[in-house]
Amino acid sequence: MKLHLTDRSSKLNSSFTARLNRFPHFLKLWHYHSELELILIVKSKGTKFIGDSVLKFDEGEVLLLGENLPHMFFNEEEYFSQNSNLIAEAIVIHFKKEFLKCIPEMNHISKLFERANHGIHFIKPRDEIIAAFKKILDLNNDFEKTLLFIQLLNSLAGQKDYKLLVSIGFSNTFVKDEVGKLDKVYQYIFNNFNKPISLKNVADIANMNESAFSRLFKKINKKPFSKYLNEIRIGYACKLLIENKYNIASICFESGYNNLSNFNRQFKSITSFSPSEYLKKHINI
Template sequence: MRAMCEKVIPNTNSSWRYCKYTIDFIPFNWHYHPEFEICLTLNSRGVCHIGDYIAPYAELDLVILGPDLPHTWQSSANHDDSPQVVHVAQIPKKWLQQQVASHPEFAVLEPMLITAFRGLKFSLSTAVKAKAIFEQIEQAEPLEQYLGLFKLLYLLSKDSEARTLSSSTFNYLDKSDPARDKFEKVVEYIYQHYTESLSAEQLATMAHMSTNHFHRFFKKRMERTLTEFINQLRIGKACKELINTNRAITAISDQCGFKNISNFNRRFLALKGSTPSQFRKRLRQKSLV
């Protein structure tokens, strides 16, 4: 789907923006912006999309995103109607890079900020500490918020368990690519219809390419084949259904576009390392801990 460019306005008397969202659910909103973003999602379960990374997320989900990296989270309302909370810090790229360049003490942040261009997900222990910092920032004056922001960045930079998310070659927003509009049209169509029967021939016609050229074109830009990408989207949707509903696995398989349950189980196992029933059971056990 075509990512929308979001306009970010810093808070009053501040060089960056902090916001706390308290919402019933998180709608799919595929977007990007030129700022770095730190996002902590609480009391929420669903699927996150960051660049070409698609996976389920759960309580205390903490990530940092580099500039112009398309992203969205998506969840359904909680069964107990409790609110979902998202703390967001959006930091202008030029301003943050100037801060790091002009203060030797901030040099320790630079490796993390470089890796953030692919997205970074942090450990649970770091997320717990980040939650406390965000709560302090929420109540603070602008100067205290500034200090809190760099305390938060320093915390993230020390997490040895942080892992990168989007692939190194992801370039969906490469505006110098003359085929960008053509690619966006096809990807948008796939996002809208991935639970339906899609053929490479149909998509190649949309892109005004031969089928063989389209396969090469798609794999070069997405670092995976068309089939792999569609299956990843379908399994991502299946994870969301397994997390948020009690629907039968056979019904979820049909809803997500798989022609038979055996194929669904095989694809799910290949991508997630467990069967759908094991995945659901494991999440329920964790929620009881």
């Protein structure tokens, strides 16, 4: 499964975009983008894959995803039936993290954006939040629409009942050094994580020797390259387990491991569960 970089930037010289997505099913695309994504699931249900988190989603959910956080919303099989009349519908707002950054009075909202790096699921969002999502689509006045969006963010920043979706150990922030040396490395990792990848492979892509690359990667990502790669692979393995289409041995190889004992060891180290325990825990969610 390739991770795709998508463009969610505004084509209208606007600080944010808001649209209604309404399709027979959501796009089955494991992707990321530099914009934050605020979502209201209006209609639909299925499984959401956000970083290393694999959970069910349902109507009425409100989520905020940080910049460059990989995600995919996969509808249940009934949505793909040839005779299905089901509709997947969501209101989606995209914006850059710099939005409101230079306004001190909005510091609480900036902190909300920081939490979004781990993906936020707002539990039982208030009626005013749901209403604001829907009203934003109806407003034609850009000034009024922007004010309403700020009010929506303010309400979300004040909501205390929420859940962070992505584990602390999983970091896909795509933090860049000052000259962007690792851009191509990240792309290579996400396109090839289920194949053999050596430290030399990625160091060569960055045009660095292995020691220098290791120091830079750890400085930027706060973890060694090997741990970063294992987290990506285990996140993908979690997705395959929840789909329940492959046995654990097959998932081991599909995720980039050639040794089942190493796969089991890395899986438990990252998730605190064995693959079979993880499957039992999530299959009935």
